[in-house]
Amino acid sequence: MKQLFFLPLTMFILLFHSYYAEAFSKTKPVGDSMDISRYKKYIDDNMPVHVKEFIDFVSIPSISSLAANKAAMQRCAEFLSNKLQKTGMFNAKVLPTDGHPVVFAEWNKVAGKPTVLIYGHYDVQPVQEALWVSNPFVPKEMNGRIYGRGAADDKGGIVTAIWAIEAMLKKEDKLPVNVKFLFEGEEEVGSPNLPKFIMANKDLLKADYAYSVDAFQKSDTEPEMILSVRGGATMEFTLTTANRDLHSGVFGGKLINASQAMAQLIASFHDADGKVAVEGFYDKVLPMTDEEKTMAANAPYDEQKELTENGAKLWKGEKGYTSLERVWYRPTLDVTGVWSGYTADDGFLNIVPGSAHCRLMCRLVADQKSGEIIELIKKHIALHTPQGSTITYKDLGGFANEAAQFSTNTQSFRAAYRVLTKLYGKEPLLMGTGGSNAACAHFKNLLNLPIYSFGFLQEDENYHSHNEFMRVSDLQKGQYAFCMLLKYIGAK
Template structure:
């Protein structure tokens, strides 16, 4: 049934060794956020480089940056084969609160075929899974594709030096498609290919009225209150149907296709469970869309924070000097962040009365991204999942952003396939992070099979 028989057999024959080695990888406390762990981060990079070398890579390096190093590796590059850029990260989140861990975070522990450790699913387990899928091919024959591995050590602190590295290593990183295993499946037993991400556009609104806070007895009723004006402006940004009122906000948004609606509708999405996970009293969003459609395919405009006047304990009867809001839009593919910020800014200026002063501070933006469903790489991933899981892959999107996907798109001009094998509830960033070993092994097999299909497609 599979077309990667020897590689898959090799993977199956080495479960014990791989589990042993993955645990060694997880024992290294590569917390990027804490400077005390600086040398552990470095040790982890060296461990990974060595292991890539053992796997049969012809290039395997630790590339220093001004922050944590990037581990880079290449298999033998054959110009007749397609080239795949694999991205992942070897750094992990801090472990606080430590007392909520059932087992020490850097002492990997296996219970009921689940591996508990910081980094098990996010992302060391998946990095290692990529590594062994390549090794299995190389130890048993010839890889059907050229692989390039880009593993960074700063993902959990905002990938500070990654973009610079990509920009200055464009020739080295030249590839046909990128593959990232750092996302979850849709649910347990529902392997998925994620083909769309939302982008972001942020700004801050500052409303200024009097020179300083005014006594609300002496002045109240005679000058505009900046908090009132801000409330009015913010309230004007959505209509009663939950739609953003900024003219042209939805102009570039694709109409949701019948196929996508059908795909999303067929997913085992439990709205009650989703609601419970938020703690909100009710679901709420743009009229005419389901919850998944709202999160995955519709742009939003959210106030992330706002403040004005006296916010301490007790009471201060003032007219605040100013009022402020931090706003960000989640964008969908084809919305241009600059264009959206222009439109939002223009609308805000129109809404603001002359009784106060308005200042807008524009923040950064990043477009959304989408890899077409019929892209050969997407279809190869779907076939690989079919082979290994004996299931049709779910076509999913995500409401968040993965900045490196945007960089791959805008700098390297390549699409990305997001093929992850974690589960949504495996406690990334929280105590008792874990990874289902069944998905670890099957994930490695799926990736090994993906290389087969990508090679085959190139040949045909």
């Protein structure tokens, strides 16, 4: 599969971007710019101490979505800030936002060298404790894996980057580049306060390269990089036909049925070809580039395996696109919840429902703006609301961020690509993703700073699920990778 992938992609790149050859060549020696032999012993020797430190970090229940955990969030931010200071970073501080604080630190002692911004988040997902084999906030090492909430997503990524700096400073008292760290505490709740923070701190965040440790590799032996994330927009509305559900004997036949009116409205959102039928929805969607088409065509993807795992009969969507193209490059409008009438587990009410509720989520691409898309959908709803029905909206909060694509034609892409190639002995898979990452989009859109995925958790490590873990080998490999990355950038 991979061979099939790189043949046309490389041809394309050679034809149109000859300066790319360096990045993709398998034959050219990578040279000394990534030699980390000076720090490797320090990293290896310190793994037991670091594992202990990591366990302390993961023990803090920094669940951003629970009000009860607010103090733990603050404690976690301070833990990080202290660690950054001890590591030798300057200006380490816990900066307030309208939500949970941001942790910042920098090392800025090599004038004339580029500045590398490293982003991560210290907040974690909630836990369903009953499903865990061990307490999610009493991390346990078992068989080379450390189990605990947030170990993989994203505390492991944070510590590998910090420890890499620590190793370099211990061994050379200086770094090959200037470094800034920005760790936020609200990634798991959609980074609602990050845009404001970024806009208010443009100078503080000024950098030449940016990487997110909130990222993964396909496996222990297969590197990957993500080149696009989709945006998101959410809404909720209620369709009302009467002030309550009414008796179907007395009103059935003359009252417009709110469940059915809602069904008609929902059915109007898409045409027969699976395209979103909202006027203007695709106006800012860019056609896929040849490079993107090639990436999607050649990415490893076992349709039958995925169907079986998810109990589905077929994958299907917007006509004219493959499954990966749909998920990586096409926008969607999905109902995420609908309810109306009598929905209790048992029994039956003979009613004509007087109201129906619907939640929607759009995944957005290219230049689609969440606010504009919501307005287009509201116009569509106004045009398609069945006669006799009234629509009201509820402010949902939730996703409201833009998509971001990341070019392969940047210094920072090339640096990460080369480091991963050297580290794994093979080129990374270049992947899109259908998910959204508010921070990535905000850096790209607000600072014009493309941010590349550079994280070392693996796809199987149960992030967002129970029994989340991080391999000790990931923590070690991540440090090597960051040292290589900073050296490589500094040598340019």
